[in-house]
Amino acid sequence: MEYNPSIRRTPIYDIMPPVNEDGAYEGDQQVMTYDRIKAPESGEKISFSNGVMQTPDNPILLFIEGDGIGYDIMTASKRIWDAAVAKAYGGKRQVSWMEVYAGEKAAGLYDGDYMPEETFDAFREYKVGIKGPLTTPVGGGFRSLNVTLRQVLDLYSCVRPVRWYAGVPSPLKQPEDVDVVIFRENTEDTYAGIEYESGTEENKKLADFLKNELGATNFFEDAGLGIKPISPFGSKRLIRAAIQYAIDRKRKSVTLVHKGNIQKFTEGAFQRWGYELACEEFPEQTISWDEVAANHGGNVPNGKILIQDTIADIMFQKMLLRPREHDVIATTNLNGDYLSDALAAEVGGVGIAPGANIGDEIALFEATHGTAPKYTNKDMVNPGSLLFSGVMMLEHLDWFEAADMITRAYEKTIDQRYVTYDFARQMENAAKVATSEFATRIIENMDRV
Numbered sequence: 001m002e003y004n005p006s007i008r009r010t011p012i013y014d015i016m017p018p019v020n021e022d023g024a025y026e027g028d029q030q031v032m033t034y035d036r037i038k039a040p041e042s043g044e045k046i047s048f049s050n051g052v053m054q055t056p057d058n059p060i061l062l063f064i065e066g067d068g069i070g071y072d073i074m075t076a077s078k079r080i081w082d083a084a085v086a087k088a089y090g091g092k093r094q095v096s097w098m099e100v101y102a103g104e105k106a107a108g109l110y111d112g113d114y115m116p117e118e119t120f121d122a123f124r125e126y127k128v129g130i131k132g133p134l135t136t137p138v139g140g141g142f143r144s145l146n147v148t149l150r151q152v153l154d155l156y157s158c159v160r161p162v163r164w165y166a167g168v169p170s171p172l173k174q175p176e177d178v179d180v181v182i183f184r185e186n187t188e189d190t191y192a193g194i195e196y197e198s199g200t201e202e203n204k205k206l207a208d209f210l211k212n213e214l215g216a217t218n219f220f221e222d223a224g225l226g227i228k229p230i231s232p233f234g235s236k237r238l239i240r241a242a243i244q245y246a247i248d249r250k251r252k253s254v255t256l257v258h259k260g261n262i263q264k265f266t267e268g269a270f271q272r273w274g275y276e277l278a279c280e281e282f283p284e285q286t287i288s289w290d291e292v293a294a295n296h297g298g299n300v301p302n303g304k305i306l307i308q309d310t311i312a313d314i315m316f317q318k319m320l321l322r323p324r325e326h327d328v329i330a331t332t333n334l335n336g337d338y339l340s341d342a343l344a345a346e347v348g349g350v351g352i353a354p355g356a357n358i359g360d361e362i363a364l365f366e367a368t369h370g371t372a373p374k375y376t377n378k379d380m381v382n383p384g385s386l387l388f389s390g391v392m393m394l395e396h397l398d399w400f401e402a403a404d405m406i407t408r409a410y411e412k413t414i415d416q417r418y419v420t421y422d423f424a425r426q427m428e429n430a431a432k433v434a435t436s437e438f439a440t441r442i443i444e445n446m447d448r449v
């Protein structure tokens, strides 16, 4: 089959900014100038030294407001983040916000361009930011603005912590048992977009190649065809990030979730590469389940992180019946997509589930729900998903005191039964408050926790 560059996912070397004579990325060397983006009056860039992030006390963080309910939840959440940083550090630390654009707001500012190039440049230069939900324009040439951001910036780990906050309505009897962090591979799998529509010339070419060259005959004439690329490079960097997270956050296990019993050379290989990586790169910190069973009587030795694996379909049952057995989860793109929303539903739904897309240096935190257009500018939706994505962002900066303060004040506010409409309809004796008032109550509660 002929190599077709248009169906290839953009590899790292195509999307990095230009390199100067010294081999350094230009974005690191010079002050970029922007057309519509305005730098804040104060603040410093986050930088990297030998792969380690250096966070100044007054970092410049990027935000994309988002469409639909984006304005309401971003306004409320920024008030909460800023208040927590001010209270936790007594003015010693402070965020300087810099607005960058995508979606409908960008289209208004950049002559109909929903995804301006300078937004990517700003992320390359400033490294860390947060976004509200975006409408993908129908027929705008994008599969999705969110997928474009992840792929162009090579944000290969989609990180979704799923835990329960006291008082939040849940369908489980013991929602407190759910406390996992999902690392979903963000760039490969069926999401790479290599698909050939039934009845097209390309589809026929591929079908002929599969039948005549490879002897694959077990599919119907005119079947739509999709390719599922899963590579050692893509799998290992995701699993590496998951294991490193487990080490840094003192988690107990990493579960590789896959469908390798059926899809042996993609999902099965993901599992195999995961065990290989743990063994080669983290031999001191990790131990596989086979070794625990063979040499340690089924008990994980103290200080070791257990590496285990589970078939994807049974993982859904396990996370309903015995969620305590899992901690950090590393999985492929499609499994991770299903699993993230299903697990979020166990602890309050997508209105509260936070998320982040993280690459080697750049991190983009995001609300996981959509733009909920019918609630635009009604000041009524739950800011929880964006708010806790911001909590993840504070933790990413190592600003744990501010992050914890928000979590505790949030729990106190729910405990007082002040909630937005979505929780109010599931809770008895709850007072329904506006997004802005919910934020005010959280900020007031920071002094009480």
Ligand code: NAP
Pocket: 069, 132, 133, 134, 135, 136, 146, 350, 351, 366, 367, 368, 369, 370, 371, 372, 373, 381, 382, 383, 384, 385, 422
């Ligand atoms: P949605 O915007 O997530 O909304 C679906 C429903 O979820 C809402 O009607 C609402 O349910 C509930 N909901 C969502 N966010 C909430 C919040 N903050 N607080 C309380 N409830 C919330 O999904 P959609 O209607 O399928 O998609 C709308 C647009 O969003 C589309 O253009 C889609 O492309 C885009 N989208 C963007 C992202 C993203 O940027 N990451 C993700 C998904 C979809 P009730 O009506 O029952 O109250």
